[in-house]
Amino acid sequence: MAELSIxxxxxxxxxxxxxVVSVDPGxxxxxxxxxxxxxxxxxxxxxxxxxKENAIELNxxxxxTKHRVALIxxxxxxxxxxxxxxxxxxxPGALGGELEAYDLLGIVFEGNTRLRRGFLVPExxxxxxxxxxxxxxxx
Amino acid sequence: MAVVEIPIGPQHPALHEPIxxxxxxxxxxxxxxxxxxxxxxxxxxxxxxxxxxxxGMYLAGRVCGICNAVHTQVYxxxxxxxxxxxxxxxxxxxxxxxxxxxxxxxxxxxSAVMAEIVGFDTLFMLIMRDRERVMYLKELVTGNRVHADxxxxxxxxxxxxxxxxxxxxxxxxxxxERLKYYRKVFxxxxxxxxxxxxxGRIRKSEALSHCLVGPTLRGSGVKSDVRFDDPYAAYSEIPxxxxxxxxxxxxxxxxxxxxxxxxxxxxVRYALEHLPQGPAVPKAFPRAAKVGEVVSRxxxxxxxxxxxxVSTGGGNPYxxxxxxxxxxxxxxxxxxxxxxxxxxxxxxxxxxxxxxxxTERVLVVDEKKGVRRYVSLRELARWGTT
Numbered sequence: 001m002a003e004l005s006i007x008x009x010x011x012x013x014x015x016x017x018x019x020v021v022s023v024d025p026g027x028x029x030x031x032x033x034x035x036x037x038x039x040x041x042x043x044x045x046x047x048x049x050x051x052k053e054n055a056i057e058l059n060x061x062x063x064x065t066k067h068r069v070a071l072i073x074x075x076x077x078x079x080x081x082x083x084x085x086x087x088x089x090x091x092p093g094a095l096g097g098e099l100e101a102y103d104l105l106g107i108v109f110e111g112n113t114r115l116r117r118g119f120l121v122p123e124x125x126x127x128x129x130x131x132x133x134x135x136x137x138x139x
Numbered sequence: 140m141a142v143v144e145i146p147i148g149p150q151h152p153a154l155h156e157p158i159x160x161x162x163x164x165x166x167x168x169x170x171x172x173x174x175x176x177x178x179x180x181x182x183x184x185x186x187x188x189x190x191x192x193x194x195g196m197y198l199a200g201r202v203c204g205i206c207n208a209v210h211t212q213v214y215x216x217x218x219x220x221x222x223x224x225x226x227x228x229x230x231x232x233x234x235x236x237x238x239x240x241x242x243x244x245x246x247x248x249x250s251a252v253m254a255e256i257v258g259f260d261t262l263f264m265l266i267m268r269d270r271e272r273v274m275y276l277k278e279l280v281t282g283n284r285v286h287a288d289x290x291x292x293x294x295x296x297x298x299x300x301x302x303x304x305x306x307x308x309x310x311x312x313x314x315x316e317r318l319k320y321y322r323k324v325f326x327x328x329x330x331x332x333x334x335x336x337x338x339g340r341i342r343k344s345e346a347l348s349h350c351l352v353g354p355t356l357r358g359s360g361v362k363s364d365v366r367f368d369d370p371y372a373a374y375s376e377i378p379x380x381x382x383x384x385x386x387x388x389x390x391x392x393x394x395x396x397x398x399x400x401x402x403x404x405x406x407v408r409y410a411l412e413h414l415p416q417g418p419a420v421p422k423a424f425p426r427a428a429k430v431g432e433v434v435s436r437x438x439x440x441x442x443x444x445x446x447x448x449v450s451t452g453g454g455n456p457y458x459x460x461x462x463x464x465x466x467x468x469x470x471x472x473x474x475x476x477x478x479x480x481x482x483x484x485x486x487x488x489x490x491x492x493x494x495x496x497x498t499e500r501v502l503v504v505d506e507k508k509g510v511r512r513y514v515s516l517r518e519l520a521r522w523g524t525t
Contacts (some may be wrong), residue, residue: 119176
């Protein structure tokens with residue numbers, strides 16, 4: 001399997017044109033800055049609730065138009081305190097992804113001033129404080 | 140001058156996606172735009188977790204009416220990877236044909252809508268008339284005019300016979316002529332140029348940093364097309380050009396679409412003429428997937444469409460994350476309206492290929508007192524005369 005090194009971080013190829021690296025949430029901003037320099041845009045932020053491991057996994061999927069590969073950054077936060085730093089100031093296009101992950105799974109992106117409930121979730125669920133895509137949401 | 144807040148949306152009688160733009164204008168100049176969403180969140184991601192892999196396929200096709208075949212494709216190709224199934228070459232070609240027919244009619248639709256929005260109703264009707272030819276071809280191949288539902292895990296549901304193939308090829312000649320004419324109209328018509336050129340310009344660096352995709356990205360000079368960069372279905376075997384323009388304005392985005400529709404005609408023709416022999420319709424398909432995850436991408440008419448599918452084994456997906464191209468193109472383009480006139484807002488918005496409407500109320504904000512009150516459109520119109 002091939003590898004790709006960007007600023008000291010080694011991305012491992014898991015399938016054709018998909019390179020993955022796992023980091024701590026604290027490294028996200030540094031890594032985002034490095035990836036943006038590779039003429040990349042952020043495709044999506046995909047959050048997966050893992051109640052058995054008491055964690056929520058975040059997948060930042062970037063597409064590098066320079067390397068023509070997807071650069072996937074994986075990070076994990078605890079379900080009780082799901083806080084990661086925002087990357088909206090580095091990648092303005094991350095806004096939608098962060099708003100969505102906050103509204104549907106309750107991930108707090110520290111530093112993003114536009115986070116709000118009701119971005120996608122209807123009011124009746126918001127008023128009950130439910131994050132619908134959590135596995136124990138009961139919706 | 141008082142800043143007037145005008146809610147544009149969230150209802151539109153003709154198109155999909157209820158969404159609202161809160162536009163703040165000082166006189167005629169737009170000073171702030173905020174996008175309001177959440178009017179139609181259907182919880183399809185959650186529904187998919189509850190349903191089997193096969194049912195998920197039908198759900199995916201119903202995420203969007205216009206680009207349903209690409210949604211099914213991106214889901215099916217991801218699930219096929221998790222299941223270890225490889226579709227036969229003929230099936231891949233048929234999938235490609237259906238997806239390209241879809242791209243042609245989608246690009247024709249937004250060109251028609253754009254014509255209507257700038258007040259060119261004749262052009263709207265002409266394009267919609269000719270779009271019906273493509274819808275007919277889609278019906279000929281899939282059995283349905285709008286919802287293709289031709290995919291099945293490991294192949295397609297219907298094969299294309301010789302009679303259908305010849306019928307499509309002859310119809311494509313007419314469609315190609317019409318598309319060339321509409322491209323000429325968009326390139327040369329004085330009214331369209333006046334309304335579209337230099338409006339909503341996005342620089343190359345802005346398009347990348349704001350994560351725009353599809354014709355919007357390519358209209359700003361970035362050569363990025365999933366069909367070319369990350370080929371799926373039969374695209375690695377079919378020669379085609381990626382259309383790029385450097386202007387970055389609403390006009391460039393529309394011309395990119397019409398050019399692309401012409402490229403799509405070429406792809407359909409090539410695929411039909413080089414249709415591999417062999418089976419296309421599988422006799423059976425698997426019901427369970429292996430443990431794993433896959434990031435599946437396709438080029439929808441509006442840009443990169445991406446699904447992140449997680450499987451923990453068994454008959455259901457554990458998580459399906461859907462990110463549609465319009466999600467990026469609408470939410471991340473608030474900055475492109477600034478400095479333009481109010482009348483340009485619908486043009487810029489339509490150039491991203493979504494849909495909007497105008498409600499009949501206006502919210503006036505008194506910046507000094509912080510008071511808000513609603514005014515009817517009729518009342519607003521009278522202000523101009525006094």
